[in-house]
Amino acid sequence: MQEINSWNPDEYKKHTSFVSELALPVVDLLDPKRGERVLDLGCGDGTLALEIERRGAKVLGVDLSKEMVQKAKESGIEAMVATVTDLPFSDEFDAIFSNAMLHWVKQSDIALKNIAKALKSGGRFVAEFGGEGNAHHLVKAMELAFQKHPEFGEFVNPWYFPSPAEYKAKLESFGFRVEYIELIPRPTPMEDVGKWLEIFANGVTTHLSKEQFELFKDECIAYLKEHIYTQKDGWVIDYVRLRLKTTKK
Ligand code: BEZ
Secondary structure (H helix, E strand, O other), rough: OOOOOOOOOOEEEEEEEEEEEHHHHHHHHOOOOOOOOEEEEEEOHHHHHHHHHHHEEEEEEEEOOOHHHHHHHOOOOOOOOOOEEEEOOOOEEEEEEEEEOOOOOOHHHHHHHHHHEEEEEEEEEEEEEEOOOOOOHHHHHHHHHHHHOOHOOOOOOOOOOHHHHHHHHHHHHHEEEEEEEEEEEEEEEEEOOHHHHHOOOHHHOOOOOOHHHHHHHHHHHHHHHHEEEOOOOOOEEEEEEHHHEEEEE
C-alpha cells in the first residue's frame, strides 16, 4: 500500500514530463515580472517554478508531497510542505500560480478563500487544472473496476473537474475579477496507460493490496483499450484543461 501524498519524483518525471512541458503557455499567461514574489501551488519537483524564476520573479513552491518539496529544493527553489486548504499566508504574494493540482482539491471553496487571502490586493491568480469532462474514460474505467469487484470497497472519486461557468461564479464570490477562463480539450498521447494508473490512481487505490491493484489495472486497461486506444495513435488520454487568469479586487 502506498501513502496518498507519497509521489516518486523520478518515476513522475520519467512518465509525465508532458505535464510541465504543456504548461508553458500558463507561465506565459502568468507573465511573471522581475522582482515579483510568486507562490507556486503544487510545485512538484520545481520545473515550472524554475521557469518562473528564469523570467525574473522569486518563487515559493508548496506541495503536499515531501519528496517533491525535497526535489524542488535540490533544484534551487525555496519550497515547503503545505496544502492549499491550510495555507499560512496573508497579503504576501504578487501572483499565485498553479498547474495540474487544483483538481485534487474537492474543498474548492476553502482553497479559493486561502488563495485570495494569500494574494496582495491587485495580485494575479493564474491556474490550469482538470476541467469538466477531464479524463472521462479513465475515471469511468476506475469506477467500473470497483463496481465489478466489490472486494475493492466503494469507489470514492477524489477529483474536482468544474465547468468554466461554475468556477467563474466561485472565483467571483471570493473577490476575483475573472479576465479569462476557458475549457481546453487536450488529447495527450501516452506510451503506457498502466504507468499512468500507477501514478495518478493512487488517490483511489491506496487501500488495495498489490494483487488487487494489478487486477484493478487489468480491468481498467481492458475497458480503456475500447475507448482511448487505436492502432494508429496508440493510447491517447482524454484530458480537458480549465485555464484561467484572474485578479484579486
Ligand atoms: C489529471 O488530469 O491530471 C488527472 C486526471 C484524473 C486523475 C488524476 C489526474
